[in-house]
Amino acid sequence: MxxxxxxxxxxxxxxxxxxxxxxxxxxxxxxxxxxxxxxxxxxxxxxxxxxxxxxxxxxxxxxxxxxxxxxxxxxxxxxxxxxxxxxxxxxxxxxxxxxxTRRLSFFELADEHIEDLFKANKHNRAISDRSKVNRIKEFVKNRNLSFEEIDEHLLKKMKIHLLNTVGLSERSVMNFFVMIRMLYNIAISKKIVDQKFYPFGRNKIKIKYPQTIKIGLNEMEIVKIEKLDLEQNTAIWHTRNTFLFSFYLAGIRISDVLRMQWKDIVGDRLYYKMNKNNKADSLKLPKPVYEILHHYKNMKVSNADYIFPDLKDVPINDTLAIYTGIKTAIKRHNTHLAEIAKLAEIDKKITNHIARHSFGNIAGDKVSPQMLQKLYRHTHLSTTIGYQGNFIHKSADEALAEIINFSK
Structure with a gap:
């Protein structure tokens, strides 16, 4: 009995x-x-x-x-x-x-996930997720957290803590929730936790990113940057080259620009793979890009060399050193871009990513969303439509003017 x-x-x-x-x-x-x-x-x-x-x-x-x-x-x-x-x-x-029933705790599974990211040479994601996990440990006071304990009540309290105590933005908090949701899904697939404890979804915790205002440069502002009289081979001159290189090629991300090697250029085309989603693409080089490349050809030793000098002392196969070098370079470039904005008398904050926004702003509705999807290297057309919606204002502006234009 x-x-x-x-x-x-x-x-x-x-x-x-x-x-x-x-x-x-x-x-x-x-x-x-x-x-x-x-x-x-x-x-x-x-x-x-x-x-x-x-x-x-x-x-x-x-x-x-x-x-x-x-x-x-x-x-x-x-x-x-x-x-x-x-x-x-x-x-x-x-x-x-x-x-x-020996099951991994949330932090044990998170550690496995981060370790796998490092092994896959995804250092940026690994370091970012490790930082999030450490923040969560601080919130729960380092106790070993089971997945069953991660319920709606805990997530709501965590959100308040991250917003008000840590001072993160709403978007950053959503990134925390995305990581937790991903680990929860892995835990369910491994039978670490039952599906009924899942805290996300309908009538539960919803992950919704706040809308952000994306402001790009216009044609005249790009021309101002092009015409700046900068001393050749200086750091600020080099920053302008990488920024314009990105803009001319539909806003290629700066991390991909800095990784590019001479072997990626074949004939009149650039062949490269996006580090973010591993998506391969090919673009014909516009004339202004040739002019930028001409300045760096004298530094070229072999096709395996980087086009731009930021990673010149970093071994091609050392992924962690490449990650560190790019992170340092981006900070340096953003500092110089702030100076470029002053010199060009542009009253907008300019960062490396603004090259992508600027291309979107100038593209407007001049070409089809399907073509922009290819240029942006987006996996889904809906992503392109959502992104480009930040820069298409003509119809709304004309409609607004038509409505209020009654007192001529």
Missing amino acids: ATLKTVLHAKLDKKGNKLHRLALRLTVNRKRSYYHLGQKLKPEYWDEPSEKVKSSHPKHKQLNRLIRKKYDEIEDIIFELEASKQNYSAKQVVDSIRKN
Whole structure:
């Protein structure tokens, strides 16, 4: 005869302090074995007659849900053993549960994910996700977090903490949630957590990025930058070249520009693969790009050389050094671009990414979304339409003028 009961198990630690731990106590033939749920609880929060956590505890719902889940698992094993008329002990049942339910915590799975990113040479993503995980550890005070504990209540509190205490933007918080959702999906696929605990989706936590204002340069502002009288071979002159190179080629991301090698240019075309989504593309080189390339040909030793000098001392195959070199170069270029904005008398903040926005702004609705999708190297047309919508104002401007133009 087996008796299963949920208890608050009191035990002294090595320092002599009494700990009260949630546990399932299984008794078979007068012999007991405990399965601890990994949760400590103050006695005032425990409802002994009902064998559940009191509603006064802030996490009573998820703790009681955890109790029910493990209770059912142990009962299922007992039913199977008794149905097959097998002899068993309390220890055998509990050991079986421990063996079958050793599951990775959220942080353990996150560490595996980050390690896999480093192995795949995705250093930017790995470092970014590691930073997010460390922020989450700070929020939960470094306790080992199970996936069952990551519910709507915890995520809402985390959002408030990241916005108000840490000072992150709404968009940055959504990036945290995207990473957590991705890890949760992995955990479900690995049967670390049941689908019913999933905290995202309809009537739960929704991930919605706030709209951002994208401002690009216009034709006259690009011309101002082109005509600046900058001393050749200086750092600011070089920054202008990389910025314009990006703009002339539909806003290629600066990280991809700095990685480009002479072997990527074949005839009158540029062949390259985007680091962000690994998507390959080919573009015909416009005349202004030839003029920029001409300045760097005297630095060329072989086709394996980088076109631009920012990574000239970085080994081609050292992915971590390349990541570090690009990160440093981007900061340097952004500093010089701020100076370029002043010299060109442009009252807009200019960064490396503004080259992409500027191309979108000038493109407007001059070409089809399908063609822009190819130029931007977007995987989905909807992404292009959404992105380009930031720069197409003509129809709305004309409609507004037509409506209010009644007092001529």
